[in-house]
Amino acid sequence: MQQPLDSPPLSQRLNLLLTALALVISFVLLMLHQLVVGRHNVIEELNTEAAIIGVNSAAALVFNDAKAAQETIDSARLSPRITGGALYRHDGQRLAATGDGNFPSRLDGGAAGDSALAVPPVPPVPQATSYGVLDGVFRDEIRVAGAKAGTLVIHMSFVSLYWRLLEYAVGVTGIAAVALLLAYRFTRRLRQRTAKAEAELEQFAFKDQLTGLPNRRMFERELRQLVERVGRDGSSAALLLIDVDDFKNINDSLGHEMGDLVLKLIGDRLTASLRSVDVVARLGGDEFGVILHGIGASDAATKVARQMIDAVNKPLPTRPTASHVGLSIGMVLIPADGRDANTLLRFADMAMYAAKAQGKNGFRFFSDEIDQRVREDLLTEGGLREALSDGGRGLSMAYQPQICALTGQLLGVEALARWCNADGRQISPVVFIRVAERTGQITELGRWGLAQVCRDLAFFRERGVRLPRVALNVSPRQLLRGESVVRIFQETLAQFGESAAMFELELTENALMEDSGAAVLGAFKAAGFMLSIDDFGTGYSSLGYLKRFHVASLKIDQSFVRGLPQDDENAAIVSAVVKMAIALNIQVVAEGVETEAQAEFLRSCGCHILQGYLLGHPLSPIQFVDFMARRPVESAPLVVGA
């Protein structure tokens, strides 16, 4: 993009002005100096000339020779500065005069023939030499052998000096102007080159070195200009924020060099799939930004987004193996979704995260819904932080019973987090657990959860309720910290004097599949905790892992239970899972049992442990105590060994 050259910045103009001022001042000082020296020289020369005239006219004065005196004084006119002169005899009588005349016939005082009425009136001769600005009068005695023979009076003018100075000034100015002009002309090439270099530097400041695409600075500038233009001429555009999915994996597995290559290739492919008027920029890391000019409707934008995703999804020629990446794209329409650059970026960002959460390698348009969700999430995050820092104020654990399908005995409970926030509203665990996982607060929440369960266990004991075991959900996020989480759990248990054998940690299948999780799970096992797989059947599973981690139980996800017993597929899956579990000597629990029919089917499959609304809702400790009290006595808790 060609940028117009900026007019010289203020500092440059100021520089020029100061230079000019300095030049003018030095010029003025120079001329003043010339003036002073010039006048001095003129006066000196005049003195010399007067002396010469005096010597030459001495004899004429002594001998009263008017003719000779006139000749001598006439010679004074040769000097351009002398406008007139007169020789006066010793007695003050004028002997000879020349030039601009107006010399009184008597030196001091009036004489016959000089009256005040004479036209023009004759000015008197000053008593001594005096110089004015424009002219002056020189007066001196002429001596012969020490005695005064007469007086010499000279009228002089500085005007010729001033003319000369003026010529000099004009000449200097002219020459200086010509010199400056020439200098300016000759440096023009230099200045052009400088300007070009500056422009290139600017370009560098705006380019991303790796991909050659515009960088974030330039992209934001483009966006700002776009927003302005849209505001002005009513055009439209679309803003896309793109995040490369799982880029970290590529860096980790193939190295940073390959990672850089991938980014460059992505940049190329994005550019290729867009028009030349569109802007593609690398905003940093694995994030890209795109501006689609003139596209303000979702259909066209969707088409472009699909094109980009398809282009990037193609295999990347990396070494030693080819790789694939996906894109998560968040899109906003301008001006439909906003008119402010910062807001638009924010919205696009939210939309991008929504696209990521939705399953990656896709796109999502920003909507109020997303905005709403993000706002709520922020509130949730804030509230949760407050609650956790306040010792878990508002948070509580609810306990859902796990009942034996055959005997109806209480075999265990699942502890579920509940939150009543400062407003008194119940926040759904779906929401706050999700937020906690995203923000990392899950770790603290988990720790609090364990502590709270311990407290509740004490409460239960006081009330005479003994729980066989407690199942606690553990988020994969908690495993990220490594084995320190195990230590924290152990500390908490020690604090309350509870045993690890009491606890069953529920993890989703994916947690097991993560490499980072494996070591931690081993540590948990070693510490005496039982492990169970939550939502079994909904994620990835390696059946071999079931053995490896000595999983204590499987929990069949409620989505499979819901369809029972009509849904043949679900029935088949459930039946198979139960058989497998039994065969592997793994306990199996069915979640979400809500109807008698489901319960019956499960019983018949051989799934003995049921959890769901049919059996009991998640209850607060007080409610649970009450629940236990109302149950038949024979359902004494049975501890199921691990």
Added chain:
Amino acid sequence: MMAIFRRIVVALAILLMALPALSQREGAEADVKAAVIANMMLFVEWPLGGTQVLDRRNLCYLGAGPVTSALAQLDGQLLGGRRLRVVRVDAAAVFDCHALYVAGSEAASWRRNGPSLKGRGVLLMADSAELSQQGAMIHLDVENGRVVFDVDLRAVQLSGLVLSSKVLRLARQVRD
């Protein structure tokens, strides 16, 4: 002393101013001639090796006339820082004179003695026509009511004197 000299010159200058009206007055003319004769000595250089003393100026005159009377008046004045002595001499005994004025009446005796003074560094001045032919270095005359003088430069040079060019310029005629 200087002042007195000045006063004389002033007086003479005043007289000069009124010259046209006074041209008939012989006395005035004589005074002017005397002044010219005396002032002429300001512009002459006498040789060092000459017979004259250099701290004085001796102005001698030969004969008698209105000019000599006027010259006698000037005795004792300061002339250019030196005392002017005006002395009447005899034709035969011209000693120690810087300048000599020969009155017209002595023209005859001059013919006899004049040549012997040549080369002795004496400034010879006269105002008569005959003497101008006989070695007078400065010849005074009156022309158009003004006193003028002619210079015989050869005679001046032959006597070893140096006459300032300032005066030569003022001369009516310079013969060399």
